[in-house]
Amino acid sequence: MDYTPLFSNAVQRSKASAIRELLKVIAQPEIISFAGGLPAADLFPVEEIADIMQRVVREHPEASLQYGATEGIAEFKKELIGLLKEVEGISATPEQILVVSASQQALDMTARTFVNPGDSIITASPTYLGALQAFHAAGADILGAQSDENGVLPEDVEKNLELLKKQNKPCKFIYLVPDFQNPTGTTIPESRRLKLLELAQKYGTFILEDSPYRQVRFEGTAPRTFYALDEGRGNVITMFTFSKVFVPGFRLGFVVGPEKVIRKYVILKQAMDLCTSSILQLATAEYLRSGKLAEHIKDLVVSYREKRDLMLRTLKEVMPEGITWTRPEGGLFLWLTLPKHMDAMALLPKAVEHKVAYVAGVDFYPAGNVKNDIRLNFSYATKAQIVEGLKRLAQTIKENL
Amino acid sequence: MDYTPLFSNAVQRSKASAIRELLKVIAQPEIISFAGGLPAADLFPVEEIADIMQRVVREHPEASLQYGATEGIAEFKKELIGLLKEVEGISATPEQILVVSASQQALDMTARTFVNPGDSIITASPTYLGALQAFHAAGADILGAQSDENGVLPEDVEKNLELLKKQNKPCKFIYLVPDFQNPTGTTIPESRRLKLLELAQKYGTFILEDSPYRQVRFEGTAPRTFYALDEGRGNVITMFTFSKVFVPGFRLGFVVGPEKVIRKYVILKQAMDLCTSSILQLATAEYLRSGKLAEHIKDLVVSYREKRDLMLRTLKEVMPEGITWTRPEGGLFLWLTLPKHMDAMALLPKAVEHKVAYVAGVDFYPAGNVKNDIRLNFSYATKAQIVEGLKRLAQTIKENL
Numbered sequence: 001m002d003y004t005p006l007f008s009n010a011v012q013r014s015k016a017s018a019i020r021e022l023l024k025v026i027a028q029p030e031i032i033s034f035a036g037g038l039p040a041a042d043l044f045p046v047e048e049i050a051d052i053m054q055r056v057v058r059e060h061p062e063a064s065l066q067y068g069a070t071e072g073i074a075e076f077k078k079e080l081i082g083l084l085k086e087v088e089g090i091s092a093t094p095e096q097i098l099v100v101s102a103s104q105q106a107l108d109m110t111a112r113t114f115v116n117p118g119d120s121i122i123t124a125s126p127t128y129l130g131a132l133q134a135f136h137a138a139g140a141d142i143l144g145a146q147s148d149e150n151g152v153l154p155e156d157v158e159k160n161l162e163l164l165k166k167q168n169k170p171c172k173f174i175y176l177v178p179d180f181q182n183p184t185g186t187t188i189p190e191s192r193r194l195k196l197l198e199l200a201q202k203y204g205t206f207i208l209e210d211s212p213y214r215q216v217r218f219e220g221t222a223p224r225t226f227y228a229l230d231e232g233r234g235n236v237i238t239m240f241t242f243s244k245v246f247v248p249g250f251r252l253g254f255v256v257g258p259e260k261v262i263r264k265y266v267i268l269k270q271a272m273d274l275c276t277s278s279i280l281q282l283a284t285a286e287y288l289r290s291g292k293l294a295e296h297i298k299d300l301v302v303s304y305r306e307k308r309d310l311m312l313r314t315l316k317e318v319m320p321e322g323i324t325w326t327r328p329e330g331g332l333f334l335w336l337t338l339p340k341h342m343d344a345m346a347l348l349p350k351a352v353e354h355k356v357a358y359v360a361g362v363d364f365y366p367a368g369n370v371k372n373d374i375r376l377n378f379s380y381a382t383k384a385q386i387v388e389g390l391k392r393l394a395q396t397i398k399e400n401l
Numbered sequence: 402m403d404y405t406p407l408f409s410n411a412v413q414r415s416k417a418s419a420i421r422e423l424l425k426v427i428a429q430p431e432i433i434s435f436a437g438g439l440p441a442a443d444l445f446p447v448e449e450i451a452d453i454m455q456r457v458v459r460e461h462p463e464a465s466l467q468y469g470a471t472e473g474i475a476e477f478k479k480e481l482i483g484l485l486k487e488v489e490g491i492s493a494t495p496e497q498i499l500v501v502s503a504s505q506q507a508l509d510m511t512a513r514t515f516v517n518p519g520d521s522i523i524t525a526s527p528t529y530l531g532a533l534q535a536f537h538a539a540g541a542d543i544l545g546a547q548s549d550e551n552g553v554l555p556e557d558v559e560k561n562l563e564l565l566k567k568q569n570k571p572c573k574f575i576y577l578v579p580d581f582q583n584p585t586g587t588t589i590p591e592s593r594r595l596k597l598l599e600l601a602q603k604y605g606t607f608i609l610e611d612s613p614y615r616q617v618r619f620e621g622t623a624p625r626t627f628y629a630l631d632e633g634r635g636n637v638i639t640m641f642t643f644s645k646v647f648v649p650g651f652r653l654g655f656v657v658g659p660e661k662v663i664r665k666y667v668i669l670k671q672a673m674d675l676c677t678s679s680i681l682q683l684a685t686a687e688y689l690r691s692g693k694l695a696e697h698i699k700d701l702v703v704s705y706r707e708k709r710d711l712m713l714r715t716l717k718e719v720m721p722e723g724i725t726w727t728r729p730e731g732g733l734f735l736w737l738t739l740p741k742h743m744d745a746m747a748l749l750p751k752a753v754e755h756k757v758a759y760v761a762g763v764d765f766y767p768a769g770n771v772k773n774d775i776r777l778n779f780s781y782a783t784k785a786q787i788v789e790g791l792k793r794l795a796q797t798i799k800e801n802l
Contacts, residue, residue, distance in 0.1 A: 001607065001635040003662055006573055008517050008539075014668045041463040049466065053454035053680075062442040065450065065648040101502060101652075105674045112538075116409050133672040137513075138409075172407055206402065234402045247466040249679035251502075261404055267415050271534040273506045277678060278650035279454075 009117065014137050032389035033357040034376040037182065037332055039244055041380075043303060045296055048287065049247070056282045068278040070270050071262075072099025072254065076281040079288040080254055087215070090228055095259045098266060101276045102251040103212055103241040107131050109255075109265050109272070110208055110237065111138035114172040122160050123175040124152035126364035126373070128182045128210065131175055140172070144366035149326065151188035152176060154195040161203045171205045173237075178226060179214040180331025183364045183375040187329055190223035197226060200235040209238040213331035215245050215297050218305040220329050227256060234258045242284060244332065245297050250280045304332065307378045310386050318394035320401060325376075335361070336374040338397065343371045347400055356392035410518065415538050433790035434758040435777040438583065438733055440645055442781075444704060446697055449688065450648070457683045469679040471671050472663075473500025473655070477682040480689040481655055488616070491629055496660045499667060502677045503652040504613055504642040508532050510656075510666050510673070511609055511638065512539035515573040523561050524576040525553035527765035527774070529583045529611065532576055541573070545767035550727065552589035553577060555596040562604045572606045574638075579627060580615040581732025584765045584776040588730055591624035598627060601636040610639040614732035616646050616698050619706040621730050628657060635659045643685060645733065646698050651681045705733070708779045711787050719795035721802060726777075736762070737775040739798065744772045748801055757793035 056064050063073070071077070077094045084090040100106045107130065115121065117139025123131065125144025135142055143163070145156040157174060164171050174196070178188040188196070200207050209226040227238040241253035255265065269275075287293060311334065315325055325336045336358075338344060345360035361373025381389060457465050464474070472478070478495045485491040501507045508531065516522065518540025524532065526545025536543055544564070546557040558575060565572050575597070579589040589597070601608050610627040628639040642654035656666065670676075688694060712735065716726055726737045737759075739745060745761035752758060762774025782790060 001602070001605065001659075003607075003635075003659065006515050006571060006606070007665065008513060008515050008520075010517075011514050011665050011669070014665075014672065036468075038468060041467055044462055044466045046458060046462040046466070050455040050458040053458060054451040057447060057451040057454060061445055061447040065445045065447070065650040066442055067437075067439060067644075067649045101674045104672070108673045112409060113412050114407050114409050116411075119409070130672070130675065137669065137672040170407060201402070204402065205407070206404075234404075243468075248468045249466040251674065251676070251678045258402075258404065264408065264412050264415075268412070268538065271415065271505070271531070271538040272509045272673075273502045273652065274531065275652070277502075277652045277681060280678060280681070 010137055010139065013139060014133070031352065031355045031357055032381060032385045032392065034378070034381060034389060035357045035359050036380055037377055038380040039248065039300070039332070040303060043300055044247055045292065048290070048292060049283070052283050052286045053279070056279060056286055060282060064279040064282045066278060068275045068281065070266050070275050072097065072276065073278060073281045073285070076285040079285045083288060084256065088225055088228055090225070090256065092256050093259070096256055096262055098255045098262050098269065099276050099281060100253050100255055100269070101273065102243055102248070102253045103210060103239050104130055104134065105272070106239045106253060106255045107134040107210070108137070109268055110173070111135050111140060112268060113261070113264050115140045119172050120164050120169050121172045121175060122157055123366055124177070124181065125366050126183055126361060126370070127175065127366070128177055129363050131210065132364075132366060135175070142366040147184065147186065149186055150192060151178065151181060151186045152196070154192055154199060157196060158199055161199060161205075165203065171203060173206050173208045174200060175208045175210065176226070177210045177212075179211055179222070180216065180328050180333070182213070182331070183333055183359070183361065184335040185326045185328025185331055185333050188223065190229070193223060193226055193229055197230055197235060201233065206235045206237055209236055211238060212241045212244045216300055216304060216332070217330035218301055218308060237261060245300065246284065246287065246293065250284060252276065252280055252284055304379050307381075307383060307386060308334070310383055311376065311378045311390065314387050314390045318391050320394065320398050322401070323397065332377055332379040334376050334378065336376055338372040338374065339401070340372055342400065344374045345371065347396065350400060351393060351396045354392040354396045356389045356396065358393065411538055411540065414540060415534070432753065432756050432758050433782060433786045433793065435779070435782060435790060436758045436760050437781055438778055439781040440649065440701070440733070441704060444701055445648055446693065449691070449693060450684070453684045453687045454680070457680060457687055461683060465680040465683045467679060469676045469682065471667050471676050473498065473677065474679060474682045474686070477686040480686045484689060485657065489626055489629055491626070491657065493657050494660070497657055497663055499656045499663050499670065500677050500682060501654050501656055501670070502674065503644055503649070503654045504611060504640050505531055505535065506673070507640045507654060507656045508535040508611070509538070510669055511574070512536050512541060513669060514662070514665050516541045520573050521565050521570050522573045522576060523558055524767055525578070525582065526767050527584055527762060527771070528576065528767070529578055530764050532611065533765070533767060536576070543767040548585065548587065550587055551593060552579065552582060552587045553597070555593055555600060558597060559600055562600060566604065572604060574607050574609045575601060576609045576611065577627070578611045578613075580612055580623070581617065581729050581734070583614070583732070584734055584760070584762065585736040586727045586729025586732055586734045589624065591630070594624060594627055594630055598631055598636060602634065607636045607638055610637055612639060613642045613645045617701055617705060617733070618731035619702055619709060638662060646701065647685065647688065647694065651685060653677065653681055653685055705780050708782075708784060708787060709735070711784055712777065712779045712791065715788050715791045719792050721795065721799050723802070724798065733778055733780040735777050735779065737777055739773040739775065740802070741773055743801065745775045746772065748797065751801060752794060752797045755793040755797045757790045757797065759794065
């Protein structure tokens with residue numbers, strides 16, 4: 001039978017993620033990949049997790065294997081409240097927190113909670129591709145605000161807010177990845193965060209703060225989160241995930257926001273998946289209680305810093321003139337800019353011929369209008385692969401300059 | 402700040418699940434609850450799961466803790482294909498299967514893939530509440546087709562299909578829980594299934610077959626699934642979950658359908674949550690490989706059959722005249738009908754005073770137009786609780802006849 005006349009507009013709007021499609025193509029072992037956003041598997045706390053899993057199941061069989069509350073398991077939320085207080089100085093009540101099946105679900109949920117098809121939102125340009133996918137699925141009209149080495153420009157955000165105001169359209173939210181942004185690796189300084197918060201207040205909107213990499217800081221001092229800087233005025237909804245600092249395979253994250261909004265999210269989550277896995281919430285609660293997360297993040301920081309440093313050194317050695325890149329203070333990515341006339345997407349098959357892969361920058365731009373960037377991940381490849389892979393990439397670029 | 406002007410239409414359409422709200426109220430231990438749809442926790446294969454979890458993590462640390470493919474982990478899908486073949490005689494390719502975070506996600510995904518706000522679908526009336534929630538969230542106009550003791554009436558489905566045809570509107574799909582339906586416990590016989598399939602073909606739509614309880618059959622012969630009866634014509638998308646036959650805490654299920662539709666689901670799932678937990682897929686694959694699922698289901702059947710029998714016997718003993726109920730051949734629920742003048746929702750607070758709880762039937766009706774039904778779950782309560790709880794319920798009913 002022909003399903004075509006039955007598909008919804010949302011399906012017609014959606015397109016497959018370039019990255020996830022790419023990951024399948026470049027799975028051959030001889031290709032060195034800087035394409036994914038995967039944490040290094042060799043750092044996973046395997047023994048701790050194996051031990052905790054069997055312990056949680058044996059000690060709490062019903063709680064770990066039965067359905068859980070849609071809001072998240074109370075015991076896990078208690079640990080999250082402690083973590084927020086300790087690490088970010090944020091005070092939150094259980095009613096202000098929703099456990100989600102990792103950040104992507106929170107992005108989808110936020111889009112569905114606020115966006116009707118045709119509604120406008122503002123994001124940095126470029127920004128996280130998976131967020132653009134979730135926002136597109138809801139039919140959002142995405143206005144990209146320009147960025148520099150300190151992240152999104154408040155004046156360009158304001159220009160877009162003014163534009164919408166003149167059209168009498170609300171800005172449903174401003175989506176930002178403030179720390180070591182995916183894809184550019186840039187961090188928004190505190191002064192700029194305060195300006196952006198003022199704008200959110202002035203224009204009656206909120207900032208959706210996405211912080212998957214924030215704890216992975218190599219140097220310098222972390223600016224406070226938007227959530228903390230907002231001081232309870234309610235203009236921020238913030239998202240954390242355990243995918244980058246613990247393990248992605250658990251699909252666990254949480255959202256913190258005004259109780260009234262979290263309540264709406266809970267009702268939507270009932271329709272979306274009833275609840276997030278009980279056993280994985282309890283296991284992560286146990287891991288948090290053990291106090292080992294901070295230690296584990298220290299190991300991550302040491303390893304990823306070495307890899308970032310190696311990537312920066314090697315880029316300097318191998319790249320021809322006219323190529324620039326960012327210098328992230330943390331996270332998993334840096335952003336390489338080719339000369340304006342080059343098209344990173346067109347270059348990719350040639351890179352794959354040279355057995356190296358990356359993600360072309362174009363899909364990170366809401367308007368898809370900039371073609372000459374490359375996102376490089378430095379967390380997943382080994383050090384030897386970083387050196388060899390960058391040599392291959394430089395060779396590819398030189399041949400196509 | 403005031404979020405009200407920012408909320409989407411979807412949020413305005415959504416309402417909290419009566420059941421999940423209720424579950425919180427009736428959590429007090431002295432209340433005997435027939436309200437939830439929970440499997441019996443004392444039957445969970447705790448030791449097997451504890452052992453498998455630690456083994457999977459130690460033996461496959463990267464595969465179990467890293468991100469997985471959006472489609473589902475190949476190794477798990479291989480087991481699912483074997484299971485489908487063995488248990489249902491269904492042949493499926495990996496491309497026809499999508500792993501989901503349990504059935505509720507498949508319901509949400511199906512609604513989003515096919516329904517634009519205002520589009521029409523047909524369901525049985527009454528039908529599973531969580532499905533109605535997911536369909537409402539997508540803005541579906543839900544036409545309920547009448548049912549009898551053999552499930553939905555094909556002639557009433559056809560009446561609705563004709564109605565839509567006259568309005569020149571497609572029926573996006575027909576949603577059915579064919580086996581031991583939630584909430585009524587009824588099963589659609591094969592002859593009726595064939596008629597419904599003919600209707601789907603005739604009117605260019607498909608049947609969304611939801612089979613969470615199908616394996617939990619106490620007696621008689623199972624009709625073939627809609628999917629098997631369709632013989633590859635593509636007019637059926639079918640959903641299975643491990644929540645009722647294994648453990649709900651894993652949040653694992655799968656959808657089987659035409660490759661073209663599954664492909665759309667995969668793209669949507671990328672935006673929804675990237676992928677379902679790797680570790681839980683691998684652990685369930687391992688459990689399936691061990692061959693213990695069939696044995697476990699046999700234990701479930703023995704236990705739930707005893708509980709159903711006890712519930713049927715006790716109902717006969719304690720209920721006043723004028724009260725009727727269904728006699729399900731399997732599953733978790735039976736459906737009690739009060740005299741027409743009684744309102745089961747209004748009765749509920751009085752039942753709770755008598756320390757017994759149930760779900761009022763009204764929310765299972767798409768039109769919310771029938772008030773005198775009660776859904777009773779017989780899987781979760783102990784045998785002693787079933788006897789005592791039904792006495793309390795009968796007492797409540799007698800006092801309010």
